[in-house]
Amino acid sequence: MIKLQKKTVDAIAAGKLEKGDVLQAAALSTIQGAKRAWELIPLCHPLRLDSVKPEVTLGQDEVKIRCTVTARERTGVEMESLMAVTMGLLTVWDMVKTLEKDAAGQYPVTRITEVEVEEKRVDRGC
Amino acid sequence: MIKLQKKTVDAIAAGKLEKGDVLQAAALSTIQGAKRAWELIPLCHPLRLDSVKPEVTLGQDEVKIRCTVTARERTGVEMESLMAVTMGLLTVWDMVKTLEKDAAGQYPVTRITEVEVEEKRVDRGC
Amino acid sequence: MIKLQKKTVDAIAAGKLEKGDVLQAAALSTIQGAKRAWELIPLCHPLRLDSVKPEVTLGQDEVKIRCTVTARERTGVEMESLMAVTMGLLTVWDMVKTLEKDAAGQYPVTRITEVEVEEKRVDRGC
Amino acid sequence: MIKLQKKTVDAIAAGKLEKGDVLQAAALSTIQGAKRAWELIPLCHPLRLDSVKPEVTLGQDEVKIRCTVTARERTGVEMESLMAVTMGLLTVWDMVKTLEKDAAGQYPVTRITEVEVEEKRVDRGC
Amino acid sequence: MIKLQKKTVDAIAAGKLEKGDVLQAAALSTIQGAKRAWELIPLCHPLRLDSVKPEVTLGQDEVKIRCTVTARERTGVEMESLMAVTMGLLTVWDMVKTLEKDAAGQYPVTRITEVEVEEKRVDRGC
Amino acid sequence: MIKLQKKTVDAIAAGKLEKGDVLQAAALSTIQGAKRAWELIPLCHPLRLDSVKPEVTLGQDEVKIRCTVTARERTGVEMESLMAVTMGLLTVWDMVKTLEKDAAGQYPVTRITEVEVEEKRVDRGC
Numbered sequence: 001m002i003k004l005q006k007k008t009v010d011a012i013a014a015g016k017l018e019k020g021d022v023l024q025a026a027a028l029s030t031i032q033g034a035k036r037a038w039e040l041i042p043l044c045h046p047l048r049l050d051s052v053k054p055e056v057t058l059g060q061d062e063v064k065i066r067c068t069v070t071a072r073e074r075t076g077v078e079m080e081s082l083m084a085v086t087m088g089l090l091t092v093w094d095m096v097k098t099l100e101k102d103a104a105g106q107y108p109v110t111r112i113t114e115v116e117v118e119e120k121r122v123d124r125g126c
Numbered sequence: 127m128i129k130l131q132k133k134t135v136d137a138i139a140a141g142k143l144e145k146g147d148v149l150q151a152a153a154l155s156t157i158q159g160a161k162r163a164w165e166l167i168p169l170c171h172p173l174r175l176d177s178v179k180p181e182v183t184l185g186q187d188e189v190k191i192r193c194t195v196t197a198r199e200r201t202g203v204e205m206e207s208l209m210a211v212t213m214g215l216l217t218v219w220d221m222v223k224t225l226e227k228d229a230a231g232q233y234p235v236t237r238i239t240e241v242e243v244e245e246k247r248v249d250r251g252c
Numbered sequence: 253m254i255k256l257q258k259k260t261v262d263a264i265a266a267g268k269l270e271k272g273d274v275l276q277a278a279a280l281s282t283i284q285g286a287k288r289a290w291e292l293i294p295l296c297h298p299l300r301l302d303s304v305k306p307e308v309t310l311g312q313d314e315v316k317i318r319c320t321v322t323a324r325e326r327t328g329v330e331m332e333s334l335m336a337v338t339m340g341l342l343t344v345w346d347m348v349k350t351l352e353k354d355a356a357g358q359y360p361v362t363r364i365t366e367v368e369v370e371e372k373r374v375d376r377g378c
Numbered sequence: 379m380i381k382l383q384k385k386t387v388d389a390i391a392a393g394k395l396e397k398g399d400v401l402q403a404a405a406l407s408t409i410q411g412a413k414r415a416w417e418l419i420p421l422c423h424p425l426r427l428d429s430v431k432p433e434v435t436l437g438q439d440e441v442k443i444r445c446t447v448t449a450r451e452r453t454g455v456e457m458e459s460l461m462a463v464t465m466g467l468l469t470v471w472d473m474v475k476t477l478e479k480d481a482a483g484q485y486p487v488t489r490i491t492e493v494e495v496e497e498k499r500v501d502r503g504c
Numbered sequence: 505m506i507k508l509q510k511k512t513v514d515a516i517a518a519g520k521l522e523k524g525d526v527l528q529a530a531a532l533s534t535i536q537g538a539k540r541a542w543e544l545i546p547l548c549h550p551l552r553l554d555s556v557k558p559e560v561t562l563g564q565d566e567v568k569i570r571c572t573v574t575a576r577e578r579t580g581v582e583m584e585s586l587m588a589v590t591m592g593l594l595t596v597w598d599m600v601k602t603l604e605k606d607a608a609g610q611y612p613v614t615r616i617t618e619v620e621v622e623e624k625r626v627d628r629g630c
Numbered sequence: 631m632i633k634l635q636k637k638t639v640d641a642i643a644a645g646k647l648e649k650g651d652v653l654q655a656a657a658l659s660t661i662q663g664a665k666r667a668w669e670l671i672p673l674c675h676p677l678r679l680d681s682v683k684p685e686v687t688l689g690q691d692e693v694k695i696r697c698t699v700t701a702r703e704r705t706g707v708e709m710e711s712l713m714a715v716t717m718g719l720l721t722v723w724d725m726v727k728t729l730e731k732d733a734a735g736q737y738p739v740t741r742i743t744e745v746e747v748e749e750k751r752v753d754r755g756c
Binding site: 019025028029032033036037040041042043044076078079082083086087090091093094095097105106107110111112113114115116117119120122 | 145151154155158159162163166167168169170202204205208209212213216217219220221223231232233236237238239240241242243245246248
């Protein structure tokens with residue numbers, strides 16, 4: 001998730017950001033993150049991903065991104081889903097920068113945190 | 127930072143990982159993350175970066191990555207440094223996957239957390 | 253522009269597409285197209301783009317994309333803006349595929365057309 | 379296709395362009411366009427393409443590009459072929475820029491038009 | 505340079521290769537190699553290149569590629585020119601594969617060799 | 631291989647280079663080279679690579695890189711392995727630049743040479 005100031009979350013919810021619809025931009029970046037994990041993580045190989053499903057939700061003072069990635073592969077896809085949510089969260093940050101910065105140009109509140117693998121499943125039948 | 131099991135941190139320190147030197151791989155990924163932020167963050171433009179300096183350190187049960195990015199630009203480089211440390215942390219995760227997974231293939235401990243902008247400086251003279 | 257069936261344009265306007273907000277996705281792709289023109293057009297060099305402004309509008313039976321690109325460069329930026337609108341239009345196509353295909357899986361109506369450089373300006377003062 | 383001035387088409391045919399062989403450069407860009415569609419079209423996934431065959435032909439006052447893409451996939455490859463011909467046409471534009479611009483630096487004639495899916499075939503046997 | 509069998513060089517000269525014009529394809533790859541050096545060489549940063557000029561020539565039993573790269577930069581551009589000629593030579597190899605392989609599918613003759621920096625010049629006036 | 635001055639090889643062996651561990655950086659670049667061959671070699675298609683194993687060794691006055699690439703594909707993977715070792719060698723060059731340059735900024739000794747396909751094997755059973 002990315003922790004934000006409440007005023008920023010309110011602005012996102014109201015659709016009032018100059019840079020556009022934050023939640024959709026984040027969803028699209030999440031998908032691209034999964035597709036391109038192999039390029040930026042040195043020992044990752046490109047995998048055939050069957051589906052990449054982002055869920056971007058607003059909380060009180062945060063944006064949460066969950067991404068479910070499936071593939072019929074011998075290798076797990078946890079790096080793809082981690083890269084996915086990370087790119088989505090960075091995209092959120094970039095789009096709300098102006099609101100989050102204080103008078104000194106610093107970010108007292110903003111941080112990305114709790115990026116984890118919720119669940120990893122293997123269906124051995126396939 | 128990325129939180130890890132203590133046994134994993136010990137293995138990194140001892141240089142005993144099959145996949146290679148985790149700290150250097152993370153440092154190289156950190157640099158590439160800064161260089162390529164503009165590709166994966168939709169509204170980022172490519173900037174001329176003067177320097178990208180990663181610092182990868184081991185803690186008790188975590189790896190910390192700090193990255194200092196400088197540029198003579200009108201735009202700040204916080205997204206470049208955020209992307210940098212994020213890619214470094216994801217690279218660490220990928221390289222220690224085997225140690226961090228439990229018997230059920232899950233990651234009970236591993237998570238990326240506290241990714242923030244420590245300090246943003248502007249030298250108006252330039 | 254991309255010519256579409258009227259029913260597709262209506263669905264876009266109503267925000268009823270399964271794949272998401274077509275106009276914003278197209279705007280984001282337009283920006284990325286400008287940023288990456290140099291990668292896919294062999295003799296293009298990367299340029300420092302000052303601004304990339306997409307305008308995505310719905311017509312009766314088409315989506316129009318205009319993109320204004322500015323740069324303080326010795327070289328013109330027409331290839332960047334052409335690549336930009338092209339990527340936006342292709343993104344629209346991809347997002348409305350299901351609606352545009354007929355029973356035989358063909359595209360009787362859909363086509364990208366009239367991609368041109370509306371105006372190229374040079375301010376010699378810079 | 380890309381509409382050009384007749385003098386430009388004549389120069390291409392005579393192989394007299396400073397920037398090189400336009401038709402081959404266009405063919406190579408066409409192939410790369412197909413390979414990289416998934417990178418620039420947000421909801422496209424990388425597919426295994428079996429063959430990508432460009433045909434670049436000169437008309438009276440235009441260059442036409444057709445590209446046949448085949449793959450043994452569950453998904454159609456129309457986006458790959460559309461991206462392919464588009465990149466080929468943009469490459470042509472870039473290579474003939476100097477000839478097409480008028481004294482005011484504008485492009486009165488040049489435009490990309492009629493980009494469509496000629497035929498989409500599915501062989502259910504595979 | 506890339507050492508080849510004489511019959512292969514003859515076929516290139518005669519323009520009789522199925523895969524197309526080898527020399528131009530190599531020239532285009534050379535240019536792209538220079539543009540993209542920073543992506544694949546970890547500690548390279550993107551530089552503004554003023555010009556990238558490939559020269560692809562046929563010898564008796566080899567193809568030679570020289571590339572002159574200029575930039576108004578504080579950093580040298582030797583990595584860009586080395587990457588450039590390397591990508592050109594690899595492209596040649598790929599295009600003549602069928603001719604170079606022997607009956608056992610091996611490459612008894614083919615090799616890339618003598619890739620060096622002929623001259624590096626710095627004009628301190630700029 | 632890349633030919634170097636003996637003093638450079640000694641510095642690599644002693645781990646005394648400012649830019650970091652040359653052998654590991656080269657190994658990581660080698661892997662990335664294999665993964666990305668299809669992007670920079672025009673007629674190469676992305677292949678599913680099963681394994682990419684780099685071996686980076688120091689000689690008296692050179693660094694040798696061998697890379698074994700395996701894939702269950704109809705196409706050979708020689709281009710992937712050639713691209714792999716080439717990127718590894720270029721990475722070595724970049725990391726030892728300061729040591730290899732003479733007082734005039736030239737490279738009297740440094741060159742990449744003898745890049746070849748040692749062996750290509752096909753297991754027809756798969």
